[in-house]
Amino acid sequence: EDQVTQSPEALRLQEGESSSLNCSYTVSGLRGLFWYRQDPGKGPEFLFTLYSAGEEKEKERLKATLTKKESFLHITAPKPEDSATYLCAVQPSGSARQLTFGSGTQLTVLP
Amino acid sequence: DAMVIQNPRYQVTQFGKPVTLSCSQTLNHNVMYWYQQKSSQAPKLLFHYYDKDFNNEADTPDNFQSRRPNTSFCFLDIRSPGLGDAAMYLCATSRSGQGNSPLHFGNGTRLTVT
Numbered sequence: 539e540d541q542v543t544q545s546p547e548a549l550r551l552q553e554g555e556s557s558s559l560n561c562s563y564t565v566s567g568l569r570g571l572f573w574y575r576q577d578p579g580k581g582p583e584f585l586f587t588l589y590s591a592g593e594e595k596e597k598e599r600l601k602a603t604l605t606k607k608e609s610f611l612h613i614t615a616p617k618p619e620d621s622a623t624y625l626c627a628v629q630p631s632g633s634a635r636q637l638t639f640g641s642g643t644q645l646t647v648l649p
Numbered sequence: 650d651a652m653v654i655q656n657p658r659y660q661v662t663q664f665g666k667p668v669t670l671s672c673s674q675t676l677n678h679n680v681m682y683w684y685q686q687k688s689s690q691a692p693k694l695l696f697h698y699y700d701k702d703f704n705n706e707a708d709t710p711d712n713f714q715s716r717r718p719n720t721s722f723c724f725l726d727i728r729s730p731g732l733g734d735a736a737m738y739l740c741a742t743s744r745s746g747q748g749n750s751p752l753h754f755g756n757g758t759r760l761t762v763t
């Protein structure tokens with residue numbers, strides 16, 4: 539059974555304090571790993587897709603990396619507007635449509 | 650802007666009273682999904698449509714049904730809501746045939762059952 543575990547469940551940072559969020563996964567063959575951002579009361583917003591170990595993608599203050607067992611979302615010099623829940627999801631090989639989501643990391647960046 | 654729109658944003662229903670949630674999309678995506686998300690939990694897939702082909706998750710309760718009358722619209726029907734069905738319901742779309750096409754989500758409908 540595919541599993542996605544995100545840690546920590548919640549993270550509070552001071553503005554400018556860099557950190558990383560973790561997504562550990564167990565899947566029988568990885569087709570893709572996705573990161574989403576979810577603001578309170580809204581739907582998830584797509585950030586990145588990673589396909590293979592060693593791959594990295596960046597967007598503004600965010601950088602996502604992937605190994606064979608986990609992915610990290612690095613946040614460099616965060617701002618209060620980066621406060622949100624960050625969700626990780628995996629799509630297994632052989633499944634064209636179904637994603638397995640983690641329960642997310644709730645990030646709060648204090649001014 | 651092309652998008653996924655869910656209505657209503659907030660829905661209050663009584664225990665056992667049927668309710669319908671709606672989703673429309675202007676992205677012309679052929680795959681549409683319904684997810685249930687409870688507080689601080691992962692979104693849980695209920696169904697998806699690949700074009701008109703309906704796919705029900707094994708653990709989706711029979712109380713939940715869905716309709717997709719055309720490419721743009723999809724509905725979630727809850728026949729007899731229970732207190733445990735209170736949640737955020739998220740509609741999403743994707744384009745098949747493009748590898749790992751990401752999901753595009755609407756802003757959800759928050760369902761309260763009284």
